[in-house]
Amino acid sequence: xAKIAVQFTLNGSERAEFVESxxxxxxxxxxxxxxxxxxxxxxQGSCGACSVIVDGELTLACLTxxxxxxGKDVRTAAGLSxxxxxxPLQRAFEEEFAAQCGFCTPGMIMAATVLLERxxxxxxxxxxxxxxxxxxxxxxxxxxxxxxxxxxxxxxxxA
Amino acid sequence: MAWKRGRGVAAINYPTGMxxxxxxxxxxxxxxxTGNFMVTLSSVDLGQGLxxxxxxICAETIGVPxxxxxxxxxxxxxxxxxxGTFASRGTHRVGNAVIRAAQEARQVMLEVAxxxxxxxxxxxxxxxxxxxxxxxxxxxxxxxxxxxLAAHFKHGRSISGRGMFLVPRSYPETETGAMKPSTCYxxxxxxxxxxxxxxxxxxxxxxxxxxxxxxxxxxxxxVEQQLIGGSWMGMSHALYETTEPYYPVRDHGARDFNEYLMxxxxxxxxxxxxxxxxxxGDGPFGAKGPGEMCANPQIPAIxxxxxxxxxxRVDTLPITPERxxxxxRAQQAAA
Ligand code: FES
Ligand code: FES
Numbered sequence: 001x002a003k004i005a006v007q008f009t010l011n012g013s014e015r016a017e018f019v020e021s022x023x024x025x026x027x028x029x030x031x032x033x034x035x036x037x038x039x040x041x042x043x044q045g046s047c048g049a050c051s052v053i054v055d056g057e058l059t060l061a062c063l064t065x066x067x068x069x070x071g072k073d074v075r076t077a078a079g080l081s082x083x084x085x086x087x088p089l090q091r092a093f094e095e096e097f098a099a100q101c102g103f104c105t106p107g108m109i110m111a112a113t114v115l116l117e118r119x120x121x122x123x124x125x126x127x128x129x130x131x132x133x134x135x136x137x138x139x140x141x142x143x144x145x146x147x148x149x150x151x152x153x154x155x156x157x158x159a
Numbered sequence: 160m161a162w163k164r165g166r167g168v169a170a171i172n173y174p175t176g177m178x179x180x181x182x183x184x185x186x187x188x189x190x191x192x193t194g195n196f197m198v199t200l201s202s203v204d205l206g207q208g209l210x211x212x213x214x215x216i217c218a219e220t221i222g223v224p225x226x227x228x229x230x231x232x233x234x235x236x237x238x239x240x241x242x243g244t245f246a247s248r249g250t251h252r253v254g255n256a257v258i259r260a261a262q263e264a265r266q267v268m269l270e271v272a273x274x275x276x277x278x279x280x281x282x283x284x285x286x287x288x289x290x291x292x293x294x295x296x297x298x299x300x301x302x303x304x305x306x307x308l309a310a311h312f313k314h315g316r317s318i319s320g321r322g323m324f325l326v327p328r329s330y331p332e333t334e335t336g337a338m339k340p341s342t343c344y345x346x347x348x349x350x351x352x353x354x355x356x357x358x359x360x361x362x363x364x365x366x367x368x369x370x371x372x373x374x375x376x377x378x379x380x381x382v383e384q385q386l387i388g389g390s391w392m393g394m395s396h397a398l399y400e401t402t403e404p405y406y407p408v409r410d411h412g413a414r415d416f417n418e419y420l421m422x423x424x425x426x427x428x429x430x431x432x433x434x435x436x437x438x439x440g441d442g443p444f445g446a447k448g449p450g451e452m453c454a455n456p457q458i459p460a461i462x463x464x465x466x467x468x469x470x471x472r473v474d475t476l477p478i479t480p481e482r483x484x485x486x487x488r489a490q491q492a493a494a
Binding site for chain 1: 205206207208380381383384385387388389390391392415416417421423424425427430
């Protein structure tokens with residue numbers, strides 16, 4: 001099958017690859033570009049583990065054709081920290097023990113990132129709504145909700 | 160037709176590990192040339208934090224900081240034998256094996272240090288920060304770094320140890336069936352509060368309050384994390400999860416995350432966790448297994464709360480709206 005070119009910004013750097021037509025953004029990120037932070041949980045849009053941010057929108061990378069990302073701005077959990085300095089959400093997940101196996105964590109953090117970008121002072125209900133497309137098998141969600149609220153608080157203190 | 164409230168309580172007694180063929184776990188510990196320690200296992204960390212707890216157990220036994228210990232849980236092909244991480248057995252079984260391996264390694268380490276210090280190994284102690292010194296004479300000391308270098312390059316010794324934990328197998332007495340299925344038990348008690356819609360059969364869990372008795376909590380924050388998650392899983396078993404909703408008929412079974420139901424972030428109950436520590440006699444530093452145990456007491460507590468709310472006993476899991484409604488119909492028919 002003919003390969004097609006995809007080109008987009010990944011966490012601030014220009015990236016380009018030739019991929020099979022029909023490849024998902026998830027497989028291009030993980031297998032071609034080596035960014036394994038989006039996880040392949042179900043590959044059918046029901047678990048949220050593959051969540052990334054495309055042009056500011058929370059996006060399920062497993063349901064997104066890579067070619068539709070051409071020219072767009074793609075962000076993943078791997079791009080959140082600056083060097084050794086963790087993003088407030090990453091720090092809060094650590095401090096609140098919001099990860100056990102960690103498989104849902106990058107997707108949760110992506111969902112929370114979009115929430116906090118739009119609503120810096122979310123209520124508990126806002127947080128629940130924002131992560132309700134993401135499945136976690138381990139934590140019972142409570143520590144994750146607490147972590148997102150804690151990150152929002154630390155942001156507003158910093159601002 | 161209304162939402163009816165109810166409250167239920169349940170208490171459980173849960174074995175740590177099993178008794179099938181002795182339930183063995185083995186572990187190997189060795190030092191690198193620079194005095195870091197490696198624990199080799201084939202036990203798996205599936206997110207519960209086994210690696211962290213094992214690093215703490217090994218470090219505490221040898222007398223070094225936890226950060227000096229690396230735990231390799233890589234491979235059941237190449238690692239020492241472990242029955243696996245299930246049955247709430249990881250911390251207890253693997254921990255016990257690691258203590259024995261670490262003790263043997265510590266003994267070699269102290270023997271090498273004794274030669275270097277021209278002292279008796281029995282007179283040496285560790286400070287937990289990476290040094291070995293003569294008891295009562297802290298100035299007569301050598302670092303573990305130097306000790307490991309000396310072992311590797313001068314004495315030709317391997318600072319290493321083998322550990323094995325095996326529960327003697329218990330056979331049932333023919334007459335009574337009495338046996339000892341486990342060497343220690345964790346305990347829990349849960350009070351659940353629910354609301355039941357007697358028109359639709361829907362159950363909402365309002366709160367789950369748990370007390371867990373888990374032996375010594377070797378890493379209290381991780382224990383708490385596991386107990387919160389476990390409490391949610393218990394509620395999930397009680398009301399949501401099944402692959403065969405009409406068992407033994409297998410129709411309508413869940414095939415993926417869209418069909419396999421679990422409580423989402425909007426369905427969770429207000430959850431409280433209290434930890435009681437009664438160290439076990441044979442656990443590593445008194446630990447028992449909290450893993451599976453912590454997802455059990457919520458199930459009977461919720462079933463009891465439903466009974467308290469609407470007066471029906473549902474004895475098949477999960478307690479779906481359909482089952483509640485059928486039980487309510489049967490109750491009305493009988494009245
Ligand atoms: S992998 Fe994309 S939603 Fe599950
Ligand atoms: S931490 Fe394991 S799935 Fe969320």
